[in-house]
Amino acid sequence: MKNILTITRLTINEALARKNFIMFFIISTLVLLVILGVFVSTDIEELIGSIQLKGEKFHGDILSQLSQFFRLIIVMPLYAGGLFISIFSVSSFIPHLLEKGTVDIFLSKPISRPQLILGKYLGGIVVVLINVLYLVVGIWILTGWKFGNWDPAFLSTAFSITFAFSVLYALIIFIGILTQSSVLAMMLSYLIFFVLSPLLVNREKIAVFFGGKVLSVILDGLYYLIPQTSELGTITSRIAGADSIESFTPIYVSFAFIILVLAVSIIIFNKKDY
Numbered sequence: 001m002k003n004i005l006t007i008t009r010l011t012i013n014e015a016l017a018r019k020n021f022i023m024f025f026i027i028s029t030l031v032l033l034v035i036l037g038v039f040v041s042t043d044i045e046e047l048i049g050s051i052q053l054k055g056e057k058f059h060g061d062i063l064s065q066l067s068q069f070f071r072l073i074i075v076m077p078l079y080a081g082g083l084f085i086s087i088f089s090v091s092s093f094i095p096h097l098l099e100k101g102t103v104d105i106f107l108s109k110p111i112s113r114p115q116l117i118l119g120k121y122l123g124g125i126v127v128v129l130i131n132v133l134y135l136v137v138g139i140w141i142l143t144g145w146k147f148g149n150w151d152p153a154f155l156s157t158a159f160s161i162t163f164a165f166s167v168l169y170a171l172i173i174f175i176g177i178l179t180q181s182s183v184l185a186m187m188l189s190y191l192i193f194f195v196l197s198p199l200l201v202n203r204e205k206i207a208v209f210f211g212g213k214v215l216s217v218i219l220d221g222l223y224y225l226i227p228q229t230s231e232l233g234t235i236t237s238r239i240a241g242a243d244s245i246e247s248f249t250p251i252y253v254s255f256a257f258i259i260l261v262l263a264v265s266i267i268i269f270n271k272k273d274y
Contacts (some may be wrong), residue, residue: 003111007119011093015127015165020089024128027085028135035074035139039146067149068242073138074139075157075240079164079233086165087172090124091186094176114266117173121262124169129162136161157239164232167254167272168193170261171227177269196222197230228254 001127015021037211044063058271097120136158144150168189175185199206205217231250 002113004122005117005170007111007116008123011123012127014093014096015089018092021127021131024085024089024131024135028138031078031135032138035112035142039142042146044146063147064151065129065147067143067147067151068240070147071139071143071154072237072241075136076233076237078132078135078139079161079236079250081262082128082161083165083229084190086128086131087168087186087189087193089127090169091172091176091189092182093124094173094185095180095182095224098177098180112270117177117222117266117269121166121169121173125162125166125270128165128169129158131211132161133158151242153242154240156237159234160236160239163251163254164229164236167227167229167232167258170258174261174265174268175274177265192226193229196226199229201228208210224253227257 012021050077065074097106097116107113111119136155140150143154171192172185172189175188176182179185200219200223203216203223206215206219228250231247232254235245235250
């Protein structure tokens, strides 16, 4: 365990050295400053009156519902943008590790290869979690100050976003070990996140439209093989909107995906000669 924590710390230091951590921090700070500017320039009473004039009806605590609304419209771009930046930030970790000279140094130490991979994995997750927590806590404080709603459940969106990242990061590690290409790992992750996962959510409609049972089976298979980032995004939005989570299946499937992909990555890494 000590070796894993050592590699985790070194990975965090690597992120700092490559300015990835700082870049994420600066972007998060700018987002918070923009939100603060909007909130400072917005009068609550005028906002409520404007919404009511448009025919919108509220039931119960208006300020609480406004707070949930603002958190929701902020968190979903955060989910997409945060994962986009996170994938870019960590995609070079494994290819850099496997460079001639670097990998020799690590393998000459009393550190096993599984410990090396797990340390890199945990290090990337910690880097992203710290940045996401900073932004989510900032949003929570700003919306709490503006609307008086301090629902702590919103803070758990930081962990749901980081969990979605951890699924894609497992895939990035696998591709990195297999090809030593950060570009390929990054592009495949973007393809899954922005295209395939959203597409497979509507697999039933697609199968009906094209009218093929074979296509339906193929799409169902892909749905359970490919990280379900769209469903994890839906879970994040429901948490942000203070709604109950309808199904935990995407979490279970994603967790199984992480274990399987990391296990295969370690097996391949163990068999490679450097």
